[in-house]
Structures are given as structure tokens and as C-alpha cells.
Amino acid sequence: MNKESLQPRERILETAYELFLKQGYNSTGINQIIDEADVAKASFYQHFKSKEDLCVGVLEKRHQYIEEQMQALTAQKRSAKMKVIASFDLISLLNEKEDFRGCAFLNILSEIPVDNMKVRNVIHAHKSNIRQSFKDLLQHADLADHVYLLYEGAFVESQLYRDQWPVNRARKIVNSLIN
Incomplete structure (x- = not known):
């Protein structure tokens, strides 16, 4: 499935998984996930508190x-x-x-x-x-x-x-x- 067609929560999860897999959990920042998932910071925090x-x-x-x-x-x-x-x-x-x-x-x-x-x-x-x-x-x-x-x-x-x-x-x- 094309990531752009996913809802924001699913885009965040897919992007985070790919980045955690590629560069590790500790080396992946929330801002990078937000940028690469193409979601607003408020949208991220609406779905995930941390x-x-x-x-x-x-x-x-x-x-x-x-x-x-x-x-x-x-x-x-x-x-x-x-x-x-x-x-x-x-x-x-x-x-x-x-x-x-x-x-x-x-x-x-x-x-x-x-x-x-x-x-x-x-x-x-x-x-x-x-x-x-x-x-x-x-x-x-x-x-x-x-x-x-x-x-x-x-x-x-x-x-x-x-x-x-x-x-x-x-x-x-x-x-x-x-x-």
C-alpha cells in the first residue's frame, strides 16, 4: 500500500517502524518521524503522547x-x-x-x-x-x-x-x- 494513502496514525506507525529498523530506536527522533510521515506535530501528539x-x-x-x-x-x-x-x-x-x-x-x-x-x-x-x-x-x-x-x-x-x-x-x- 502507498504510504501517502494511509491515515496519519498509520503513516506515523509505518514511518517509525521503517526508521527504527534502519537506524535504531534511540537514533530516531520524533521530529524526523513527523517530517518523513508528512504529518503535523499536533497530529502526531494527538495519536501518541510520547x-x-x-x-x-x-x-x-x-x-x-x-x-x-x-x-x-x-x-x-x-x-x-x-x-x-x-x-x-x-x-x-x-x-x-x-x-x-x-x-x-x-x-x-x-x-x-x-x-x-x-x-x-x-x-x-x-x-x-x-x-x-x-x-x-x-x-x-x-x-x-x-x-x-x-x-x-x-x-x-x-x-x-x-x-x-x-x-x-x-x-x-x-x-x-x-x-
């Missing part, structure tokens, strides 16, 4: 996007095993689409103060949701945690190496763990 509130909005929107993509990738898979393995396709897709920028949640987590509970709680809820989805699919808590840790590790390592090999290797390990 940069922290904007960050929460960005992460909530990102969570929704991840959920939608995961649903699309797993919808046609019949078995729990195939759904779990397909979840690694999401990492590959995001790596290709976003040039190996990694997990937006972990990137922001690394930049916020440890006592920023408002943002940390959103990140924690997102990660807990992923972990719980593996538990729901596999019906085995220890195995689900192994898969979750491989999933998260594949995301981080593919960002570091700027390559899909960690995702592909994690997918193979998960395949053998589930068998």
Missing part, C-alpha cells in the same frame, strides 16, 4: 503483522510438525524482505532502559505468544521450549551472519527433534 507510546504502537502493529504472516504460512499445513517447521519460513521471509535486520522486538529491547516496563511488557507478551504457540502445537513443554529457543537463535544469528544458513540449520534440527 516516543515510548509510539514504540508500543509500532510493536503492537508488528505483532499483528507477524501473527498474520504466521497464519498465512501455516494455514495449509495439516500436521503440527509441518506448522512448526513452516514457522521458520517466516524468519526467512522477513530476512529477505527486510535485509536481515533481525527481530524488531529484540532490536528495540537492546536499546531501551531496563526499567522501561511499558515497552518491555509488549516485547515479553509477543515472545510469550510465540513460545505458547509452539507449546499448543507440540503438546510437550520441553520440546516446545527447544523449538522456541532454536527459532529465536535462528533469527538472531541470521541477522549477525546476514545469511539464511542459521534458519535452515535450525529447521533441520527441529525436524529431527520432532521425529
